[in-house]
Amino acid sequence: MCPDGLNHQLSAARALAAQEHGSVAKRFAATALARLSTDHEATQLAIAEAGAIAPLVLLLDGSEGTEAQTESAGALHALASNEHNRLAITECDGIGLITNVLACDNERARKLAEGALVRLSIEHANRALIIKKLVEMLQNPDALLGQEQAC
């Protein structure tokens, strides 16, 4: 049977990793939801109805690690192919946080955020806000730098 000492070594290593990289479970949950919702409208709606959009938007700030940030951008990109979800992402203040991801160092995260914004821009009501956030980024390079460092 696996000895206690080994268990403690593993547990300590996990705790350290979690401190450094944020919640691994959240990251993988976001990955799973992104993959489940890819090109499948019924699942996209079911995931939104289960309340996924608000916590996915919260992960975009990078506080749970860059990988969780990237995966949440991917999930929101996939979910944003549905009209109802596009509106829900906007209601959760997702546009500003997705725009901020455009300034991060991770190329994959940037591409997913860009794809999500393109999809969100399908809604006329979102376009003005997206443009406003992009212009703010251009006008405030200090904030841009801060976001790069945060990412």
Add this chain to the structure above:
Amino acid sequence: MGELARNNKEIQDAISRMGGLKLLVQLLDTEKNPDADVQAHVAHAMMEITCGNPANQKAVVQMGGVLHLSSLMKLSQSGPVKAEVAGALWSLSEATDIKVAIADASTIGPLVMLLGMGHAFSSKRAAAALGSLGRDNEANQIQVTQMLIELLSTGSEAAQQRAAQALWSLVKENPSAHDAIARAGDPAALVELLIKGIPDAQDYALWSLSLSISPACQAVVAQSGGVAKLIDKLADLRVEIQQQAADALSKLALNNEETRAAITKQGGVLPLINLIRPDRRPPSPEVVLENAAKALADLAIDPGARDKIVSAGGIPPLVVLLQERRVPLDGDLSVP
């Protein structure tokens, strides 16, 4: 002489200084001394005189003692001789170069055989020698692991028990070598142990597979029948077994359409979802949630798995995982 030298460096050094070590090494030569009783006593003295004494250990090696001990370990028909020789090898094998010399003299196989033979004293000495040979030496760790796995596969139930204990000791004493030890085992043999082994052998096989499954062996693990057994292990009551089973399934599913399909077809989705359900009692610790979520994420690439995950109610638990801020629980993996 051995009794006098026990835990007494002054006497150990005096014996060496007076030429006693050289005489003892000569007495280990079976051509000069065929008497098994004397051989056993000499090996015992060798153990006590070299224990914790690097200078004496080095001297014995330079005098050719390792070759004589190896020869006795391989050829002697006497259990007591083999047990004492194992003790001497244990005592000698502190320094890296001596570990290598002992392994190069083909002693690991006979030591593993001795471990499996059944006498408590012999087994204890053999286990100690094997542990010492493997400590901080990757080549020996690999060789010891492979031979212990063979003993797990072919030995009596008692021998299997001792082999499993020796493997866990090797793992515990070499925390930085877990990947090397885990990868040392043949994947097909590990799956066979996972399916047919005694409980401790199954636990070892699962630990090893959870760390070692790679693209190179995914097909072997699946074709050997590993998928169904790994899925079974998700329902084990011990959290470290749940965690390792989910980890192994995740590695098995990674970038491999065939293994993903096998996991889905053989019923892997529902037990993975069960591990992340928020109403689970007791609730799964963070490490189990991580591995189960990762496995589900790996499976979710395939439309077939996606439909199973959705129909089995997998979406709400995944969303709850996003919402909760969990703190890793120290001691989550404690053995019940």
